[in-house]
Amino acid sequence: MKILVIEDNESVSSMLEMFFAKEEISGEFVSDGLEGYQRSKTAEWDVIIIDWMLPSMDGMTICRKIREEKNTVPIIMLTAKDSESDQVLGLEMGADDYVTKPFSPLALMARIKAVTRRYQVTIEGTADRTVIKTEHFEINKNTREVSLYGQLIKNLTPKEFDLLYYFAQHPKQVFSREQLLEHVWGYNFYGDERTVDVHIKRLRKKVGTSNQPFFHTVWGVGYKFDEVLVEHEI
Incomplete structure (x- = not known):
């Protein structure tokens, strides 16, 4: 290293x-x-x-x-x-x-x-869902490439990619901030959940729109990934 x-x-x-x-x-x-x-x-x-x-x-x-x-x-x-x-x-x-x-x-x-x-x-290479295809996204785990509406997204940081990939593996499933820290960051973040909020905010700006944010807040619980169109997203 x-x-x-x-x-x-x-x-x-x-x-x-x-x-x-x-x-x-x-x-x-x-x-x-x-x-x-x-x-x-x-x-x-x-x-x-x-x-x-x-x-x-x-x-x-x-x-x-x-x-x-x-x-x-x-x-x-x-x-x-x-x-x-x-x-x-x-x-x-x-x-x-x-x-x-x-x-x-x-x-x-x-x-x-x-x-x-x-x-x-x-x-090392894995055969575990190397490429995830959703309604709007194509996410390649090996090349770490993300396409949205057929266009390559080139400005995702490593952790943003990891977070998007994890959500895409579990569409519509609601995760708490603690769960995301454990599964995406890979360790206990000592109670500081702010990093999840910041990364979600950045992903919304990079891949989402006002009526299709992809990352939805579930009040009192956490976040979920859903490609549904919405009228308003807080």
């Missing part, structure tokens, strides 16, 4: 460098934001870890630029412990996950494994 870490805190970088060596992970560490962004384009990374506050270019800008280039590499943001707005903004900019400081290497490793798990499954 190759991981790019863009972090200007020397103690954090040193801690991760020692932990990565123990886990036999190839890690590259960059302390400058602009340099880190440029480095992100020069190799195939399994995961990119980006701190929020960086010299030259902040983490949100790096994340946004990576996604604008249609790069779907999993991104984990590092944020301050009490920066709730930062966490939400990071997800909206295209991050797949976030870790709040201070954190333990084991907690970060759980996030890394979660965001890369589905890629490993794809590389």
